[in-house]
Amino acid sequence: MADAAFIYPNSEWQQHTEGGWDAAVLESLVLELERGGSTAMVIIDSGRLARSWGDTAYKSSVASVSNSLISILYGIHAGAGRIDLSATLADLGIIDVEPLTTDERTATIRNLLAARSGVYLPSVYDTTRGRPERGSHPPGSFWFYNNWDFNVLGTVLEVQTGENLFESFATRVAAPLGMQDFSPADCRYQHGPESRHPVYKMAMSARDARVGLLYLRGGRWNGVQVVPEDWVRLSTAPHSDLGGGRGYGYLWMTVEANALEASLSIRAPLYYASGFGGQYIIIVPALDLVVVHRAAQVDYGISHGHMGELMRLAISARSNR
Secondary structure (H helix, E strand, O other), rough: OOOOOEEEEEEEOOOOOOEOOOHHHHHHHHHHHOOOOOOEEEEEOOOOOOEEEEOOOOOOOOOOOHHHHHHHHHHHHHHHHOOOOEEEEEHHOOOOOOOOOOOOHEEHHHHHOHHHHHHOOOOOOOOOOOOOOOOOOOOOOOOOOOHHHHHHHHHHHHHOOOOOOOHHHHHHHHHOOOOOOOOOOHEEEEEEEEEEEEEOOOEHHHEHOOHHHHHHOOOOOOOOOOOOHHHHHHOOOOEEEEEEEEEEOOEEEEEEOOOOOOOOOOOOOOEEEEOOOOEEEEEEEOOOEEEEEEEEOOOHHOOOHHHHHHHHHHHHHHHOO
16 A cells, blocks of 8 residues: 555544444443553554543653664664674674673674573673573574663664664654654663663653554655665564464564464454553554553553453454454
């Protein structure tokens, strides 16, 4: 379909007025949201706002959703030739508090994007649970949700492009998409003694999750190719099989349709960004749908299973068109 046939928001989201949503089921969804933990939810159907709930303008930490946002920048910069995904940690001169081994230094940027670096060093916001023994898996051979990989990607992006990560996102993503609330001033680095590589913390509102629609449209926005289309496909394809219908791409999670062991599974395949406590950007290409959920108080947010219940309730309100 030609880009001109798609609907994009202007300064505000356009309201969905074409029907196809069951009002009674949507009210049941609201009652479920009001049970606690959730602070905002937005449903975008075919580029229009089908339903919103809560304070959708309130900005709070997106937690690990930031990984998927950084993946967008990697697609932009790699597509422009500013970053070589085959470059190794040795090529890039990456060091840490504990020296890397010769084998660890062979890990590539692509390995880090896929959470397959094989580098199991301490990190800021350490991921120690289930962390393999150091040296137990060569780079590229094993998937582990590893904050060391994600933090180093922030360092690499800044060194390779000469751009501040948050300013780069503001200029290359937020501005072209017309995000209503995003500001680099709401972002910061979290440093720690464990590692030279800080966590990048970003705050966004629910209504600013326009990146969901950007990816739904193959990286295009109002006729402009903001992110290379092949990167959208590549980064949201399951490069690692996590079992039970779940997969991992380049900093995006994937879920097969009707996968009984996957909490977020619905009747169509989807991919998503998620962060601790209930932060989600969920894209369902077959249904032309984006669902955004926020929980500002992460320690009192919602579980992955609860988000799956909310998703299935939301989908049940939508006709099978």
